[in-house]
Amino acid sequence: MDVDAAAARVLAELRAQGDPARAEGEKRYLKSEFAHIGVPVPAVRKAAVAAVKAGPAREELLRLAQALWDVSDGGRPVHEARMAAIEVLVKRVALLEPRDVETAERLVRDSASWVYVDNIAERIVGALVVWYPDLATVLDAWVGDPYMWIRRTAVLALLPGVRTGDPDLERISRYGDALLGEREFFIRKALGWVLRELSKKDPAWVVRWVEPRLDAISGVTLREAVRRLPADEAARLRKRA
Structure with missing residues (x-):
């Protein structure tokens, strides 16, 4: 898997479906300081699942999740990219090992x-x-x-x-x-x-x-x-x- 290309495809798909009005409403609902694109959860999940459909190796999965998690816009994390990062891990959670609880902890500590x-x-x-x-x-x-x-x-x-x-x-x-x-x-x-x-x-x-x-x-x-x-x-x- 080309991790950078896969992350770019997910982000491009999310941006293509962005709804500014939805983004503003979601920001208010979540009291969020992140950047929001305005994409419904099912669409985020669909883009994430497609990214790992081919069956990445564990290391590729973790790198893809981190790449999506790190996406920013104007210095602010992008909400939908972070949601996609979680969804790719959930979709292929069976690949994870006990030591990967450390990755989960790091993501939680970087969540608000x-x-x-x-x-x-x-x-x-x-x-x-x-x-x-x-x-x-x-x-x-x-x-x-x-x-x-x-x-x-x-x-x-x-x-x-x-x-x-x-x-x-x-x-x-x-x-x-x-x-x-x-x-x-x-x-x-x-x-x-x-x-x-x-x-x-x-x-x-x-x-x-x-x-x-x-x-x-x-x-x-x-x-x-x-x-x-x-x-x-x-x-x-x-x-x-």
Whole structure:
């Protein structure tokens, strides 16, 4: 693969589909300081998938993702190029190795929005943790990291295990206890999402975990945690909170 040419093709395709009005609206919605082209997510994904259709080697994949991530316009990162960087990694995530969690961490630390972090957390880091369970020890360090988006990544990376029916209940409980006092909305929401997804498969566990913590759990976390519980259990927990 000619990585530079592939990145240029992706960027050219994105620019050809740019909508200035959409770009401005998206910037406002995301409160973004990045440059925006104004391309819908499905179109970004289509361009990214086409770029790796031929099946790059792992090293080529990583270089392509970095090339797209580094695209700038007037000194500002380009939103759609960064989204495409994530999508190429997601499409070929099976090529990644345990050591590539370092690349994912670097991208998260260079992010400043859920719009980038959430896909990296769940679809890249979470996938790697499912395939290489020992990587979960990395999440143990991340959950206490000073950078909020790294903490959010640690929590959301537990979602694939929940969805595949093999939840890491010990870590869900431990991370939940560690984060009950969180002031950051995005951390509270992430914890609630994990509990909500778990409640679809194991509502009794979620009730047992939430109930003794009702005096400490945030409203945001509780609302998400009970959203998919049986109506009577959800109402009982809300009433007691």
